[in-house]
Amino acid sequence: MLLRISLILLFVSGMILFSNGQGSIGVKAGYTKAWRANIAFEDNDEYIHRNGFQFSLLAYFKVGRYLSFGIEPGFVTRVNGASFTFFEEIPNGTTLRLNYIELPLMMSGRYPLWNEKLKLNVKAGFGFAKLTSVVQTNTSIISPGPPTSFIEFSDRGIHTGLGIEYNVGRNRLFAEYGVYMGLSDVIRVNASKNRSVHLGIGYLTGF
Numbered sequence: 001m002l003l004r005i006s007l008i009l010l011f012v013s014g015m016i017l018f019s020n021g022q023g024s025i026g027v028k029a030g031y032t033k034a035w036r037a038n039i040a041f042e043d044n045d046e047y048i049h050r051n052g053f054q055f056s057l058l059a060y061f062k063v064g065r066y067l068s069f070g071i072e073p074g075f076v077t078r079v080n081g082a083s084f085t086f087f088e089e090i091p092n093g094t095t096l097r098l099n100y101i102e103l104p105l106m107m108s109g110r111y112p113l114w115n116e117k118l119k120l121n122v123k124a125g126f127g128f129a130k131l132t133s134v135v136q137t138n139t140s141i142i143s144p145g146p147p148t149s150f151i152e153f154s155d156r157g158i159h160t161g162l163g164i165e166y167n168v169g170r171n172r173l174f175a176e177y178g179v180y181m182g183l184s185d186v187i188r189v190n191a192s193k194n195r196s197v198h199l200g201i202g203y204l205t206g207f
Contacts, residue, residue, distance in 0.1 A: 022062040023206065028176065029055045030200025034078040037182070037193035050095060052077030054198050060108060068108045072159075076100050076129070078180075078194045096136060096151075098186065098194070102129035104159045116167065121174060123161035130154055150188050157182035157194065170206035175199075 032052040056074025063069050078098045104127030110119045131153045163176035182194030 023068070024058075024060050024170075024172070024204040026058045026172070026202055026204030027056065028058060028072075028074075028174075028200045028202025029053070030176070030198050032076060032078070032196050032198040034194065034196035036079075036186075037191070037195045050079035050097065052079065052097070052196075054200065056202075058202065058204060060106075060204070066109050066111055068110070070106050070108060072104045072106055072127075074102060075132075076102055076196075076198075078182075078196050096134055096186075098131055099133045099135075100129040100131055100155065102127050102155075106159065106161075110165070113164075119165050119167065121161070121163040121165050121176070123159070123163075123178075125159045126156070127159050127180075128154065128156050152184055152186055152188060155182050155184045155186065155194060157184070165204075172204040172206070173201075174204070175201050 030053070032054045034050055034052055054074060054076040056072045056076075058070060058072050060068040060070030076099075078100060079095055104125050106123050106125035108121060108123045110121050112119050131151070134151065158181045159178065161176050161178040163174050165172045165174035176199070178198045178200070180194065180196045180198075184193065186192045186194060
């Protein structure tokens with residue numbers, strides 16, 4: 001359902017942008033590092049943090065000289081590390097790799113630095129995500145997803161981003177650093193909010 005909504009919103013946004021000439025569409029992709037919110041940073045770093053990737057389509061509509069509103073539907077991997085000793089099916093030290101499709105709704109502020117070609121981009125927004133699959137990892141053992149009766153299939157959270165973009169006519173190349181702070185507990189019986197950061201590059205073209 002979320003994928004269908006994302007595609008519909010992306011299509012409608014594209015039609016609006018094309019008709020009024022005040023927007024841009026594009027793509028971005030990058031590296032993601034994810035962890036579980038309630039595990040202390042001083043614990044085993046290899047256990048807490050896991051690497052993943054993210055890919056998104058972008059559609060933005062200009063609402064002012066500097067501000068734009070947009071959507072960024074995409075795919076992202078996040079990881080929830082935990083010791084589920086109270087579940088016989090899940091051994092101690094298990095990490096869950098969670099694959100989501102997501103729909104962030106974003107506000108973007110683009111501000112010139114030394115000239116109009118080089119700009120600072122500051123973003124913030126709220127997003128929804130739908131779990132598509134789960135992979136269970138324990139040391140060297142990788143198996144299909146664990147029993148999912150205790151896993152929430154939806155997530156919601158706050159997205160922020162800071163980036164630099166280079167403008168060539170209506171085209172923009174950018175690099176971005178982003179932070180995601182999940183508001184939902186992924187594991188229903190435990191404090192398990194998603195946290196992740198990402199480094200990405202992307203391309204936008206304007207109308």
